[in-house]
Amino acid sequence: xxxxTVTGGAPGLGMLAWVITGLVSIxxxxxxxxxxxxxPETGGIPTYLSRVYGPKAGFLAGWVQVVLFYPAMVSALAxxxxxxxxxxxxxxxxVPCAVGVILLIVFLNTLGSxxxxxxxxxxxxxxxxxxxxxxxxxxxxxxxxYPAFSPLLGVNPVSAVGQLMVAVLxxxxxxxxxxxxxxxxxxxxxxLPRAIIGGVSIITAVYFVMNLAYLQVLPAEEMAKxxxxxxxxxxxxxxxxxx
Numbered sequence: 001x002x003x004x005t006v007t008g009g010a011p012g013l014g015m016l017a018w019v020i021t022g023l024v025s026i027x028x029x030x031x032x033x034x035x036x037x038x039x040p041e042t043g044g045i046p047t048y049l050s051r052v053y054g055p056k057a058g059f060l061a062g063w064v065q066v067v068l069f070y071p072a073m074v075s076a077l078a079x080x081x082x083x084x085x086x087x088x089x090x091x092x093x094x095v096p097c098a099v100g101v102i103l104l105i106v107f108l109n110t111l112g113s114x115x116x117x118x119x120x121x122x123x124x125x126x127x128x129x130x131x132x133x134x135x136x137x138x139x140x141x142x143x144x145x146y147p148a149f150s151p152l153l154g155v156n157p158v159s160a161v162g163q164l165m166v167a168v169l170x171x172x173x174x175x176x177x178x179x180x181x182x183x184x185x186x187x188x189x190x191x192l193p194r195a196i197i198g199g200v201s202i203i204t205a206v207y208f209v210m211n212l213a214y215l216q217v218l219p220a221e222e223m224a225k226x227x228x229x230x231x232x233x234x235x236x237x238x239x240x241x242x243x
Contacts, residue, residue, distance in 0.1 A: 003211075004224035006163045011220035012149040015211060017164035022204030024165070025172050029200045033193040036179040040188040044180030073173065078102045087231055113181075131206065134230065135213040137237050142216025171207060175199050 003014040041047050046065065050058025075098070082097035089097065109116045175196050182188050214229060217236050223229040 004220045018208045021168035025200045029196045033196045036182045042183030138213030138216045146215045146219040148215045
């Protein structure tokens with residue numbers, strides 16, 4: 001929704017944003033993977049900055065992550081989760097649901113890396129299943145066949161590209177944290193680049209194909225007005241099928 005709002009309902013620039021930002025993220029992932037292989041230590045970005053620029057830079061980076069970056073990221077994701085859940089439980093439960101999600105994630109992580117990793121795998125599978133279903137049935141049952149790259153521009157691209165990249169990068173966020181466990185990997189040189197680059201590549205492909213599938217069901221200008229385009233696409237697909 002944020003992508004097509006920024007583009008003024010023009011799908012072309014939004015689709016290009018996924019590709020361009022995905023390529024930029026892959027380039028960043030290559031750089032990050034190389035640094036992580038050079039310093040196969042637990043800690044991630046604070047550790048790398050300490051090794052390259054000195055302990056003060058690493059210390060400040062660590063505090064920025066603890067005080068600003070991760071709390072803001074977790075809060076944003078929890079609110080997004082609660083807003084999606086509000087479609088089923090009502091708008092009055094957004095804040096309690098968001099708080100509950102944060103507390104649940106904190107509790108699961110206190111149980112150890114094995115439990116946290118297992119839960120993450122389960123959540124990822126549970127998230128991918130509906131996305132794959134939407135993509136498959138979007139192409140099979142979608143009767144709109146709205147253009148994906150035309151019109152290319154609906155607004156001034158100079159002012160829109162930066163906003164688009166911020167929105168897309170938020171969807172890609174998370175791969176930089178993989179380096180934090182590089183010291184615990186058995187074969188860091190082999191596994192870490194695969195995890196980072198492969199993860200970013202898969203995310204780019206999934207979001208690009210998913211948006212193509214959405215545009216088989218709803219036009220971009222309509223999705224720009226919807227708070228939850230995925231839910232609207234699901235209703236349009238399975239509601240019509242059920243009817």
